[in-house]
Amino acid sequence: MSHTLSSIPPYVFYELDARRAKYRAAGKTLIDVGIGSPDGPIPAVVVETMQRVAADRALSGYPHFQSHPEFAAAVTGYLATRFGVTIDPARELLALAGSKEGIAELVLAHTGPGDVVLVPEVYYPVYTRSTLLAGAEPVFVPFLPDGRLDLDAITADQARRARVMIINYPGNPTTVSVSLDELARYVAFAEAHDVLLLSDLAYSELSFDGYVVPSVLQVPGASRVAVETHTCSKSFNMAGVRVAFMAGNAAAIARLDAYRSNIGYGVSTMAQLAGATAFLHAAELVPPIVAEYRARRDCLVAALRTGGWEVTPPASTMYLWLDVPAGFGDWEWVDALMAGPGVVVTPGLAFGDAGKGKFRVSLVQTSEKLLQAADGILTVGR
Ligand SMILES: Cc1ncc(COP(=O)(O)O)c(C=O)c1O
Structure with missing residues (x-):
């Protein structure tokens, strides 16, 4: 038995997986922008x-x-x-x-x-x-x-x-x-x-x-x-x-x-x-992948801004790192998004205590789906 392994705190992503599985099992359709796994095809x-x-x-x-x-x-x-x-x-x-x-x-x-x-x-x-x-x-x-x-x-x-x-x-x-x-x-x-x-x-x-x-x-x-x-x-x-x-x-x-x-x-x-x-x-394969992420980023940022959120478009990565709206605890916010519009986001505390009060959205869905996700975020966060 590895004592070191047993002493490591639980992985927040496991917890997120369990909650996602619970909603899926109940027949809920989810828009998963929680995980950072690219949805595009292998070239x-x-x-x-x-x-x-x-x-x-x-x-x-x-x-x-x-x-x-x-x-x-x-x-x-x-x-x-x-x-x-x-x-x-x-x-x-x-x-x-x-x-x-x-x-x-x-x-x-x-x-x-x-x-x-x-x-x-x-x-x-x-x-x-x-x-x-x-x-x-x-x-x-x-x-x-x-x-x-x-x-x-x-x-x-x-x-x-x-x-x-x-x-x-x-x-x-x-x-x-x-x-x-x-x-x-x-x-x-x-x-x-x-x-x-x-x-x-x-x-x-x-x-x-x-x-x-x-x-x-x-x-x-x-x-x-x-x-x-x-x-x-x-x-x-x-x-x-x-x-x-x-x-x-x-x-x-x-x-x-x-x-x-x-x-x-x-x-x-x-x-x-x-x-x-x-x-x-790389010189041919990267540009179309980046262009797709940029389009998604712009689409999501614009939608959130229209709803009154202050969002700065990031110059890099495939994420938005956003503030949990006032009045919500971290898991409370994540749960409310899953239970309501069915949007799966990652709570900031998955990335350490200093991530509390934030959440991460991954740009791993089409722009159309991201607009639906934005709509859900704006509705729950109102
Ligand atoms: C910052 C960072 N490092 C490393 C990895 C792991 O990447 P890999 O698929 O190469 O293991 C990730 C994956 O999300 C990441 O975000």
């Missing part, structure tokens, strides 16, 4: 690759422990053209079966009891859960009003015990964007305190209105202290394929590789070659 060119690989006898054995050479080449090319970043794929790259588990494995490979992991106060849940599984302590770094992390709030003792610091820009659920200068500030902090900086770049391609998302690896010298995760899940509608990568600091990648190779066999060849195709074709 045809990627599907063709998966079909080819599945039928290829030469590819049916165990995959490479690290990265398939074609995946490594495609990722290296993508990082160079998209960010102007050069990596040595043999030392500075590892294929992952999704960035969620890669993040968890990195934390588990680097921390243990007595160590601290610095986590943004509103966070994607795996940051804290992997920290707790490692027996380490998550320390929450507060946000400044503009969404940057308040590094001055970190005490000298916390900084001394910190092994890993996680940043997530563009942020889920906060939708906060970041500049390269700001990333340089985190790199400088990591260097000054000898902390491994982990940048979770799940939303690298989902940006609008001319904003181009930077990579931490663009900061000169970043690979001395930083690693970054990228994923095919959001950029290419490939959440079910499970392919991602981590790139950056060679020592951290080697440690992650050592951890992963003790418990697994590398990432499915089919997933890696699908990922290779996606990254090779």
Whole structure:
């Protein structure tokens, strides 16, 4: 029996699932904008690759422990053209079966009891859960009003015990964007305190209105202290394929590789070659996906504004991060939306206590459905 596992608090998303299932079982039609799972199709060119690989006898054995050479080449090319970043794929790259588990494995490979992991106060849940599984302590770094992390709030003792610091820009659920200068500030902090900086770049391609998302690896010298995760899940509608990568600091990648190779066999060849195709074709595949999210964002923001809500359209991600209307508790609001118009949203407290009073809407339904969701939100929130 794992005592550590038993001591971890319940997952809010389980609770949300249970409530959703209850309404579905009662025959209620729901508009689910709770989960961040892209509803668009896997690009045809990627599907063709998966079909080819599945039928290829030469590819049916165990995959490479690290990265398939074609995946490594495609990722290296993508990082160079998209960010102007050069990596040595043999030392500075590892294929992952999704960035969620890669993040968890990195934390588990680097921390243990007595160590601290610095986590943004509103966070994607795996940051804290992997920290707790490692027996380490998550320390929450507060946000400044503009969404940057308040590094001055970190005490000298916390900084001394910190092994890993996680940043997530563009942020889920906060939708906060970041500049390269700001990333340089985190790199400088990591260097000054000898902390491994982990940048979770799940939303690298989902940006609008001319904003181009930077990579931490663009900061000169970043690979001395930083690693970054990228994923095919959001950029290419490939959440079910499970392919991602981590790139950056060679020592951290080697440690992650050592951890992963003790418990697994590398990432499915089919997933890696699908990922290779996606990254090779990123320039054509990403724009239509982004255009669809932008149309949905604009539609939902306009509808909510018409109803008197103050909403700023986010420059990145596939979410709106909104205030729970006055007079509602977090679950009360979520329940009222499900019970009434049948709209499923995620309560902000799924992303930590600091998320209380907020809720997240994912742009994973058509504009038409999002308009219905907006209507439901406006009616219940009146
Ligand atoms: C910030 C962030 N990081 C990581 C992930 C996990 O992505 P993957 O599908 O690569 O595991 C998500 C998924 O929602 C996310 O929002």
